[in-house]
Amino acid sequence: DAGITQSPRHKVTETGTPVTLRCHQTENHRYMYWYRQDPGHGLRLIHYSYGVKDTDKGEVSDGYSVSRSKTEDFLLTLESATSSQTSVYFCAISGTSGYNEQFFGPGTRLTVL
């Protein structure tokens, strides 16, 4: 998985609780991304980062915030989890050369009850 880890890999939580997912890379890539994957939908971009402390919103950013204080770590926070945020979350990274190919992490399965 191209030097990308996600934690936790599985989480069950209750509606209204805050949740933080972590993505860690060892590739020193500039760009990092958070996606969600749901049945019947393609992967959808939540937020991305183009450098330390530099982030931007994606297609489905409502209800999510991110932070990147170090090159290697990108955190996704659900301030108050809702059942509609039950999903599989993938982190991805990419560099700045060639095709800017994205490499994906193993995913985190989040269930909000």
Next chain:
Amino acid sequence: KNQVEQSPQSLIILEGKNCTLQCNYTVSPFSNLRWYKQDTGRGPVSLTIMTFSENTKSNGRYTATLDADTKQSSLHITASQLSDSASYICVVRANYGGSQGNLIFGKGTKLSVKP
């Protein structure tokens, strides 16, 4: 609206047979097209990436084609194996300035290879 449509949604084939997956897109301006393989419970893994000037690219038993004029791509799998059972995702990158949030994902084709 930028879209990527894949067909079929699902496909079952016998081990050793060939198959072809389709991808049609309406993304503009076009930068490149990627095919990913996603095993159950895993993240997507890149198979091929093609720009508009490349009309065929192979990766082992996987061959992708691109027709930039008709905005169609296909992924051909030769002599299928049980390990080919996975979802195959077509992804098109739009050429919006310097933004990195510009990949458009298809919903994928779920391939099952049976013995």
